[in-house]
Amino acid sequence: MTYDDFDILSPENQRLIHGALKKYGIYPHSQQYEDYLQLARLTLLEAYKIFQTGNHPNSRLNVFIYQRICWKLTDALRKEQRRQSKMARSTDEQLQQLAEKQTISEAASIEYQLFIETVLPHLTAAERHYLIDVFLYDLSVVEIARKRQVSRSTVYKWRNRLALKYLKFFQK
DSSP states (O other), X not given: OOGGGOOTTSHHHHHHHHHHHXXXXXXXXXXXXXXXXXXXXXXXXXXXXXHHHSOOXXXXXXXXXXXXXXXXXXXXXXHHHHHHHHHHHHHHHHHHHHHHOOOSOHHHHHHHHHHHHHHGGGSOHHHHHHHIIIIISOOOHHHHHHHXXXXXXXXXXXXXXXXXXXXXXXXX
């Protein structure tokens, strides 16, 4: 079989791809499933091309391809984890700046500081990002969606959950 005859959509190749995705807990309902699926497909083609240029017995083709896909997914997941970790560290620094920001009147500033200190531990990372982007950087919903690479409806959900937590805080 030549590189041009190789069928990426064959059931056997699809089993290799989905098996590797499953190994790493990447399922169709996952947020970045399509990205990782495409990465696995490209890796499958690259692995087949590399396999054809080497001196490998054909009986090891599936093992070779599966291993290459797993390696590529591992690299991609580690890269994403580092990016998320970096964002979390920068978020903490931004939250500190947000708490120190004194652009509101003095009475409102005290209430604002109290809100930040009380509610902040109960916020999700996404709600913290929303809070930072709105109050520190004065971004719109569309700008936040673009920056965080999510849909506008997701940003609205963050805002609504944050508003509910804010209301609970003032009802006490």
